[in-house]
Amino acid sequence: MAHIVYHSKAKFAGGATKMPKWAEDRLSEYADDAGVDALQVSSGYRSPEDQARIMSDNVANHGMASQRALYGANGNRILDQYPNQTAMAAKVREIGPEKVSRHMATDAVVFDVAPSSMSSSGFESLKSRMKSAPQNAAWRQDPETIYEIGELFYPPKDPALHVEFPGNSSGVKVDDSSGIGVGDVVVGGLILAVGYKVAQAILAGRH
Numbered sequence: 001m002a003h004i005v006y007h008s009k010a011k012f013a014g015g016a017t018k019m020p021k022w023a024e025d026r027l028s029e030y031a032d033d034a035g036v037d038a039l040q041v042s043s044g045y046r047s048p049e050d051q052a053r054i055m056s057d058n059v060a061n062h063g064m065a066s067q068r069a070l071y072g073a074n075g076n077r078i079l080d081q082y083p084n085q086t087a088m089a090a091k092v093r094e095i096g097p098e099k100v101s102r103h104m105a106t107d108a109v110v111f112d113v114a115p116s117s118m119s120s121s122g123f124e125s126l127k128s129r130m131k132s133a134p135q136n137a138a139w140r141q142d143p144e145t146i147y148e149i150g151e152l153f154y155p156p157k158d159p160a161l162h163v164e165f166p167g168n169s170s171g172v173k174v175d176d177s178s179g180i181g182v183g184d185v186v187v188g189g190l191i192l193a194v195g196y197k198v199a200q201a202i203l204a205g206r207h
Helices: 021-034 048-062 062-078 086-093 118-133 196-204
Strands: 003-006 038-043 108-113 161-166 183-187 189-194
Touching: 003 021, 021 038, 021 118, 021 161, 062 086, 086 108, 086 196, 108 183, 118 161
Parallel strands: 003 038
Antiparallel strands: 038 108, 108 161, 183 189
């Protein structure tokens, strides 16, 4: 399995320093398919203070115009408070964290992969592999279907490979052979290869 390194500032639900094992395994499988031996997760779950700090750093590193293009109308209201990070964090809370960045979502595992942690060809291969996975940025409006990936952004729109693993896909294993939407669901010790709508029904019956 590909080796995943975490940036010291990357945090996940409950203050964990790593993403859940199911999400880590999925990322490793994508990297294996892409021929990438190692990568760095540079960011995970963010508090409003984390979001303000990162947006501020990105303005310094990439320019204000790039951040306004990335975050849209709600983000612009926060960027209007730059460079006062305390005011930026307060504005995040006022607007609503998840309306600003999916990194503050609680129903998904959201993280960034640093392009600089692998070769350019490796990054392109990983991006291509993840783009081939079943995905839908509006997966919350389509609860009957399980998608391996929700949001997926990458340069030049985002400086990193920004990835969202829907929380409702935690019981589904990536199909390495095709990436076309067949999942393995463990039920009563048996591994079943099923389509995503069937997988959703099986998983729903377990709760």
